[in-house]
Each structure stands twice: as structure tokens, then as C-alpha cells.
Amino acid sequence: MLINPAWAQASGAAQGGGIESLLLIVLLFVVLYFMMIRPQMKRAKEHKTMIEALQKGDEVIAAGGVLGRISKLSESYVTLEIADNVQIQVQRPAVQLVLPKGTIRNLQ
Secondary structure, rough: OOOOOHHHOOOOOOOHHHHHHHHHHHHHHHHHHHHHHHHHHEEEEEHHHHHHHOOOOOOEEHHHEEEEEEEOOOOEEEEEEEEEEEEEEEEEHEEEEOOOOOHHHOOO
């Protein structure tokens, strides 16, 4: 009643929108994959490799910015010596970065 039927039929969105809109959606997913998903998977793989390569004596930064030297390793936990006779345990995935040897000594 309020909308003239001729105006509703004149919309160009309904004409030929089948395959073009499907291609647009596929293109958006491809761009999303290469811009967001693939780089995130690469970073996760690099982090997993770094976690598996941890050794006793490595100097690391853990989650929250805790800086320490690895004193013990277990399957799922790492014991960090953060000061003389002060040790904390963190989960292995909490280790964010392995520092070059001697970094802790240079900071003190």
C-alpha cells in the first residue's frame, strides 16, 4: 500500500546477482586467509618450535614480562631463576621470547 510495486521491481540488486555475489564471497575468504589466517598459523608454528627447543641455561622472557634464566625443564613446565635463590615455575607456552646469552647480566 505504501510502496509502489513499480519501485520495488526496479531494484537492480535482484538482477544477475547470483554468480557475481558468490565470487565476491569466495574472493573475500581468499583475501582473509592470506592476510590473517596464514600469518597467524606461521607465528604459532614458530612459537611451538621455539618452545620445543628450550634448554637449561637459556635466558627468556615469559608472559607478563618476567625475565629469567631456565634452571629446570619438565614436559609442561619451566622453572625460571629470576634472582639469586628466587625461582618460579611457568608453563612452557608462557615463554614468549628467547634472549641472547648474557642479556640478563648486562641489564643488572
